[in-house]
Each structure stands twice: as C-alpha cells, then as structure tokens.
Amino acid sequence: MQRRVRTRTIAVVSALGLTGVLGGCGLGGGSSDVTLKLVAADYGDSAANSSEKYWADLVERYESEHPDVRIDVSVHSWNDVDRKVKEMVDAGDPPDIAQIGAYADYAAEGLLYKAGDLLSIPVQADFLAQLTTAGEVNSVQYGMPFASSTRVLFYNKKLFAEAGVTPPRTWDELATAAEALEAKGVTYPYALPLGPEEAQAETMQWLLSGGGGYTDITGTYSIDSARNVETFAWLKDELVGKGLTGPVAPGKLDRADAFAAFAAGDVGMLNGHPSLMETAKEKGVEFGMVPTPGIDGESQVTLGVADWMMAFRENGHRDQVGDFLDFVYSEENVLDFSREYNLLPVTNSASRTMAASGQDKDLKPFLDQLATSELYPVGNTSWATVNAAVKKEIGKAVAPNGSPAGVLGGLQATATRAQTAG
Template sequence: MQLRYRVLTAAVTALGMTATLSGCGGDRGSGDVTLRLVAADYGTGPANSSRKYWDGLVKGFEATHPGIKVDVSVHSWKDIDREVAAMVKKGQAPDIAQIGSYADYAKAGKLYRADQVLSIRTQANFLPSLAEAGSVDRTQYGLPFVASTRLLFYNKKYFAQAGLDAPRTWDDIRDDAAVLGQRGVTYPFALPLGPEESQAETMMWLLGGHGGYIDDSGSYEIDSDENIRTFDWLKTNLVDKGLVGPTAPGELDRQKAFDAFTDGRVGMLNGHPTLMQEAEAKGVSVGMVPMPGIDGPGKNSLGVADWIMGFKQQGHRVQLRKFFDYLFTDKNVIDFADEYDLLPVTDSASAAMESDAEYKPLWKFLAALPDSQFYPYGKTSWARSRESIKENIGRAVEPNGSPKSVLRKIARDSAVAAAAD
C-alpha cells in the first residue's frame, strides 16, 4: 500500500477481543468463538471508511457461519502497525491483522502458514507474484489483501498541444520534459524523492534501468552498477537540466506531486489507479503507459501490496480458515478493490474485472500486475532498508550529490540490517 500510496490516509479496524485469551496456540474446532480482527481503513473519512466494508462482510459471514463472531475496531494507518505490535507484545495478539507487513511476526513464529488457514483452492488462486511476495524462506505467511501497481501518467492536453507522443524510453522522457518546460509547464516531470514514499519512486526507476533492490539470490544489491547508472542518468538528464520543477526532488513528497498533477501543473509522473480517478474528477485528461525504461518500455512495473494474516496465539485455526475462505471469494475481493480504486489479488477476481467494461479504466493496471516486482516484504530487514532509502535517496540528485556515494550508504545500512535478519 503501504498501499494507498499511500495515497489515502487510513483508519484501522481492530475487531474486538475474545472474551478469554488462552495464549495456548492450539486449535479450537468447536464451540462459539469470537475472532478479533484488526484492519486498516483505506477511506478519507466516515463517508468512505473501510468499516462499512468490514461491517457488511462480517454480517454475511456470521449469517452463514453460526457459532463464529467477528469483532471490529478502527485505527489510522499511522497507528495500525504500532497498535498491533503493542497487542502482540502484551500477549494479546489479534486473531487477524490486516496491515502493511508480516515478516517480523512470521520470523517470530507467531503466524499460521497460509496452508494452515486456507483451502487449497483459495491459496492457489492468489496471483503467483503476490504469493511469492508473501513468503519467508519460501513459505507463505502473508496473505495478500489488496494490491496496486504503477504506470507513467501524462497530461494528454499538454502532450497534444505540444505535438508529443507518449514516451517509451528515458530519452523520450527527457526530450518531452524539455519541450513541456519550454511551454511553461511547472513540473515537466515530477520526481518525488522526498521522505514520504521515495522507496517507490526509486524502485520504479531502478527496474527501468535493469536493476532493483535485490539480486536473483535475494540479497541486497542497492549499489549495483545498474542502479548507479540509473541515478547518474536521472541527475544528469532531468534534475541538472531543470526539468523536475521548482521543488528539489528530495523535498518533494509523493502526495504533493499528485496534488500538482491534479491541479494541472505536472506534465508527467509515475502514478497509480487512485490518482487516475482524482485527476479526471478535476478535469485533467490522463494518459497512461508502462513506465519507460532505459532502452524501451519497462518489462516490470512496481507492485505494492498490503497483507492480512492469522495469528496463532488464540488457537482459532479452524475458524480462521472459514473466515479467510469467505473473505477471498470474488465478490468480497472485487468489492474492496472497486471501492478504493485498487487491484484484486486473486486470479479469478482479476479475470472477472478484466472481462467487465465497468472496470476498463483499471485494465492497464491489471495487465501490469502479474509481472510486477514487489518490495522484499519477506525480509525483516526491509523496514530499515526502506527507511534508509527515504532518508538518503534525495541527496543522490542534489547539485553536488553523488549517486554512487548515496547508494553505497543505503547498501551499507541494508547489509547491517540484513545481518540481523
């Protein structure tokens, strides 16, 4: 997300506590049970709070599964990870948590494996790239709840007025940005490398340069030759040429860049489905293409996922399996994705949306998702690596900045974190 790119601020639903906390971790297969679920709210306020989704889903589940109740409470995305961590530390882990990461809890042995809380059919229905992203040491613990991917957005009005075609390569981006800048566009290319979500912008560019955060063996390679070349190109061809607008990339957060696009002050930037809806609502005509790469359209887009997981502490594996199998039916998956302009995480729900003209605006994103590359969610060290990227990457493109030095600093931080993984 975390998913909603995190475009929307969230409030979480922590579904209430069971009357008795056993802490034994054994299975309880009979008798009345109350599941406690903690879930993030993807809405911007009461009118579109995720609580409405969960209330409706829980009502349907309880009606068809007598003897199992589900309690829900709400926290914001700012608080949700901290709230769940506090519950676990107190020995009061929820039965279900829908949050932004799972690896720490999996490594600590606190989560059920996916095959323990899902039917074979449900587990096999996840998009393979998402199932892999939810795995630690090749065992899946994180159940993908919702996903998103990125495309390059451009202002179709500005491109048409300038006689420009949609970019396919980095050189096209540079050349188009130069024309837009000459025509007075405030941000010819908005490059948000500020601390809000620069790990996403960074990864999109690294993928386009045939690099990334990790190598084929799963080890960090943040200061690879390919990655250094990518940021050398960005600095020389966009930033140094004054094609990224009046705000230094290291000071530009993603939301500010999105706001500038919806206000008609941006020619190009990397975006996700929610931005498409917001821009068109404000009268901005949006074009979208796969993220251009160094030598052609990129083969892999950035994918982002949020996760849901089952904790072992209360021993409700049997009930969790029933709940998760219900949760991941096509209707429930599509209802949530549709409400928040996000993408479904299962093959069958994706196929249903791809065959329904109602969801045509999302088709390009759906097409990009199966081949998307995800953050190394299965590494507990990823949290520290991500923070180092957010703290440092903007300096790589400063006037006197050194991409090689900055990437090596991030690589060292990541290696230290990985040593304790």
C-alpha cells in the same frame, strides 16, 4: 458516527479519527462461542468511504451464516495501523487477524500461522503466483496478499498537446518531452517524488526501468549495482540537473503532493497508481496512461505493491480464522473491495473476471502490468530497515552536490548490516 449492524459488535476508527461503534447482540440474542479480533487498514480518504463500510457489510453476511462466531473489526488509518498492531503484539494481546503493510517480522518470530494451516487448498492456490512468493519467509507462506496495485506513467493530455510531444517510451524520449514541457512553462515537467512519504516506490520504479532493482535474482541486496548507479546518475544529470523536475527538490517532494499537483494541472507526467485516476477526474484533468518508459524501450518490469493479511497464533481459533479468511477471499468479496478502492485483485479468479468486465476498463492498464510486476523484498525481515533508510537518504542522490554512487553505497551497507543481523 454510528451505524447499527445486526449480529455483532464492531469498533471502527476511521482515517479522520472518527470512532463509530456498530453494536448488537449475537444472532438470536445469544452470545457467540468465539470472537475473532481483526485489525484492518483504512483505504478510504474520508468517513464517507472508510473501509469500515466494506468490513461491516462483509462481517454481517458472514455472521448471518455463522451464528457461533463474532468478528470484532477495528479499522485504523495507514498512519496508525501498523503501530497499533505492534503495540498489541508487544502487550501480549495480538489480534487474531491483522490486515497491514508487513508480515515478515512477525513470521520470523514464530507468531503467525502458516497460510496453508488456515486456508482451504482452492483458496490458497487462487492467489497470484508472484504474490504468493512475496508472502513467503524461507519458502513458507505466512503473508496472504489482500490488495495490490501497479504503476504506470500518467501524462496530462492538454499539456502534452500544447508542448507538441507524445507519450514517451524511453528515458531519452521522457527527457525530451520534459524539456518541451518546461519550455511551455509547466511547473513540474516530470514530478519526481523522492520525499520521505513513499520514496521507496519511485526509487524502485526507476531502478526496475534501468534493468536493476533492490535485489538480484538470488534475493541478495544489490542497491549499489552498476545499473542502479547509472540510473540515478541519469536522473541527476538529465532531469533534476536540467531543472525538469519542478520547483521542489525531489528529496522534499512527497507522493501525495505530487499527485495533488497533477490533479491541479501543474504536472506534465509522473508515475502513478490507480487512485490517481479518481483524483484527476474529480479535478477535470484529462490524462493518459502508458507503461513505464525504460532505458531503451518500455520497461520490461514494473513495480507491484501488495498489502498483507496475517493470522496470529496466540489466541488459537485456527479453524474459525481459516473459515472466515476463506470467505474474505471469495471472488465476490475480492472484487467488491478492489472495485471500491480502485485496487487490483490478488486472486486469479477475480483477476480474470475483472479483465473481462467492461466496468473495470479503467483498471486494465494496471491489471496488464501485474503479471510482470516485481514487489518489494517484503519477505526479508531486513526490508523494514532498508525501506526506512531509502525514504531518508535517496533524495540526496540527485541533489546538486549529491553522489548517486555514494548514497546507493551507503544504502547497500545499511542493507547488508540489516540482513546479517536478521
């Protein structure tokens, strides 16, 4: 697949493995003084909406005003992009800029520029406060948020009406609704995806709704806290143990499969992020969205997720990198990306515009949750280890012979060792 774009060379690898080369000489036929390498993740689900199109347009506009700078962008699927950047770093040839899932390890190794050394003061100050904090290591911001999302409870309106139930606000109401859906033959009354694809998200959503979380207020891991154990004991006894989570064991059910089942009309309710809206609409599923139910009312905190931009120091070019990132984070560009991929803006200015815009009304339930969302402890270099362990082990906590206290205790031990080693 090829598309010619004036003013640069940009190599792109889409999520489907298609490679396109968008080529051209520098503005006016001359060579650029500086070439910046950017590796980015693909948020599209096909070649038609690959993120390569977003970056191609953005880079063309930037280079038209900056003929002395060329931006070479490589876009890779989420299955590959973090590994690709790690391979480049390990080979001693990191990109100038990377837009991937985690930054803390690179910051801890001293490989990254501080955000304050790159961005203009107005741009850095425009980031949402909780995302700025999540981008810090030892109170210094290295990770610049690029995209964000929150979670709400999706429910199938047709199935709820047939079961005679209303959207739940509490755990008990959720269990009651699930029982009514199960009695009507719904395949997955509540879909509980604790499989390895994204178990860390479903886990954190439930921990937060029970008043807990992965860490305490000091940032120390508290995975096996009494509240967290009680949350998973309730899940095991009141949902999984009563056959209300469907035919696939939660530890084997991946998020993508749960979303596909919801779009097929086989799920009564599940936690979901904005991309599920389009998937469900395409399949003709009429759905509603409500805040995550909590133990005794709507959850006071919901899960927030952010992806990260970072700049490596190896090649220098600090001024050029900073100027380009100021352009990337303009209100126009942040809104364009968020609207294209049904994600939430990471800046205050774009968030205000989206909140006031009728064209973004579908995203408003997620945007309303953002201010009170809590993110993964991505600033801890130990999080990568803990994240992997949660994906591997958490499904066992709700298995028939599983022990919530035992599994969470094992994860706590893993977290403590990882934090001490870091």
